[in-house]
Amino acid sequence: EPEVTQTPSHQVTQMGQEVILRCVPISNHLYFYWYRQILGQKVEFLVSFYNNEISEKSEIFDDQFSVERPDGSNFTLKIRSTKLEDSAMYFCASSVGGGIQPQHFGDGTRLSIL
Amino acid sequence: QKEVEQDPGPLSVPEGAIVSLNCTYSNSAFQYFMWYRQYSRKGPELLMYTYSSGNKEDGRFTAQVDKSSKYISLFIRDSQPSDSATYLCAMSANTGNQFYFGTGTSLTVIP
Numbered sequence: 001e002p003e004v005t006q007t008p009s010h011q012v013t014q015m016g017q018e019v020i021l022r023c024v025p026i027s028n029h030l031y032f033y034w035y036r037q038i039l040g041q042k043v044e045f046l047v048s049f050y051n052n053e054i055s056e057k058s059e060i061f062d063d064q065f066s067v068e069r070p071d072g073s074n075f076t077l078k079i080r081s082t083k084l085e086d087s088a089m090y091f092c093a094s095s096v097g098g099g100i101q102p103q104h105f106g107d108g109t110r111l112s113i114l
Numbered sequence: 115q116k117e118v119e120q121d122p123g124p125l126s127v128p129e130g131a132i133v134s135l136n137c138t139y140s141n142s143a144f145q146y147f148m149w150y151r152q153y154s155r156k157g158p159e160l161l162m163y164t165y166s167s168g169n170k171e172d173g174r175f176t177a178q179v180d181k182s183s184k185y186i187s188l189f190i191r192d193s194q195p196s197d198s199a200t201y202l203c204a205m206s207a208n209t210g211n212q213f214y215f216g217t218g219t220s221l222t223v224i225p
Contacts (some may be wrong), residue, residue: 004157031211041217042118043158043202048211056211091157098211100146100165105157 002026004106006092012112013082021077021109023092032075033093033103034067036060043091049075050098079111087113117141120203120216129225133190137203137216140184144205144214147179149188152200152218161201162188193223 005024013019025032034046047057049067064086066078075094079086089110093103120137127133135149146165150158162177164170164186170177176189186205190197200218 006157033211035213043204043213043215045212045214050211058212095211100206102148102160102163103213104160105150107155107157 004092004094004104006090006106006109008109009107010110010112012114015084015113016081018078018080019082019111021079021090021092021111023075023077023106024073025075025092025094026104027073029094029096029104031055031095031098031101031103032067032069033095034077035091035093035105036088037091037108038085038088046077048098055098082111082113084113087111118203118205118214118216121219122217124220124222126222126224127193129193129195129223131193131223133193133197133221133223135188135190135201135203135219135221137186137205138184139186139205139214141205141207141214142181142184143207146206147177147186148204148213149175149177150202150204150215152202154199158202158204195223195225198222 007022032049037043046061048055089108091108093105095101095103118139149162152158167181174191178187202218203216204213
């Protein structure tokens, strides 16, 4: 069964550094998402991406964050000038369509900011 | 933001028991309701997906939605040790792509 893959599984970074989290969505999916889950808290929506542009973003997704689909297969989340509170699991998801279509998640990247 | 409420548990049941997992929500715009299962160190895995009110059955799993009460449930029949995981409810409105998740309920099925 096709799946969403994320790399790396664990990223450790010094505070203030930039990180790029990578995702390969399911190949025939057109909508892509990033969520984060701080330890012990809810999975929170960050951003959705369709047709090479952001379609929706949450309050969390401020100027520190950016997303990109640099080629036909990868979808990346860049976090600039990382802060301690950015430490979380970051999940990528994809869906065939937007809105009502179910989203399929990767296994996440655990980001640890030191 | 407390749009979706879910009892975090933990919930512990003997093998073969019927499990009931529940979420409540406050936003009447929610139309689509999902249940995800999450094993340790893995991403959420879609289990059930329902639209509006009513029941949906898939094998040992039944999802119920009561929009008038803003209450959704997932029932697991003949629970197995392999069902031990965290169960997340999620929901979305008719517009937009954002899913709103509950905190998840940790379930352990004891052999």
